[in-house]
Amino acid sequence: MILQHHYKDFLSDFKIWNQKPHTKEWLIFSENIGKRLSIDETSLSNGELYTILTNKAAKGKKGALVAMVARTKAERxxxxIEKISLKQQNLVTEMTLDMAGNMGLIAKKCFPNAARVxxxxxxxxxxxxxxxxxxxxxxxxxxxxxxxxxxKAKKKTRKGSSLKF
Structure with a gap:
């Protein structure tokens, strides 16, 4: 615990990190953007939903996270995501997403050149x-x-049994 505290407060750049003021609401790593992205929502803890945008080329490793936004409302x-430069947004040629309407709208508005898969x-x-x-x-x-x-078979059987011999 002491080592974590020491790392966070002294060795890392956390205190001067430019995303620190809004880190609970959103993070953007536009340097990780690539031609093929995925967007999905997930719940990390306590049922809180987050929208996560990842670079598929990184295959879930370092450099995969492009953006993470608390909540899933499309407009938000x-x-x-529009904080990412338009030039970088236009580099995206493919967006993989689920069939949720909000994800489709986000993909369409933020990455207009991308085919949606x-x-x-x-x-x-x-x-x-x-x-x-x-x-x-x-x-x-x-x-x-x-x-x-x-x-039909029952009716046929009944008719047949009612005949007198």
Missing amino acids: VIAI IYRFNVQKLATEALREIRIKYRWQAIDQENEAIE
């Missing part, structure tokens, strides 16, 4: 749900046909 996130997991989930609905529909149709056939 756009205002923060939906996470494959979201596409797989939609396809799986659609397939499940179709299976359920056909299953009920098959059950209805079977019930009709059983009912």
Whole structure:
């Protein structure tokens, strides 16, 4: 604990860090921007949502974080990301995002030259749900046909048993 305190207060540049005043609300590392970015929301603690913009080329390692904004409201996130120079925003050619409307709006407004790519997991989930609905529909149709056939067979059996010999 003493070593952490010593590092933070004396060895690091934390006291003179230019993002210190707003660090709880947002962080921007525009030097990490690249051609391919991802944007998503996450909850780090206590249910607080953050919007995170990352450079895919860094593969989650050093230099991956481009921006982190407390909360997910599109207008707020756009205002923060627009602090990145327009020249750098225009370098982005691909944005990977989920299907949330706010993420699509952020990508469209902040990175107009970027193609928007939906996470494959979201596409797989939609396809799986659609397939499940179709299976359920056909299953009920098959059950209805079977019930009709059983009912016809019962009627036929009743008519046959009422004949007198």
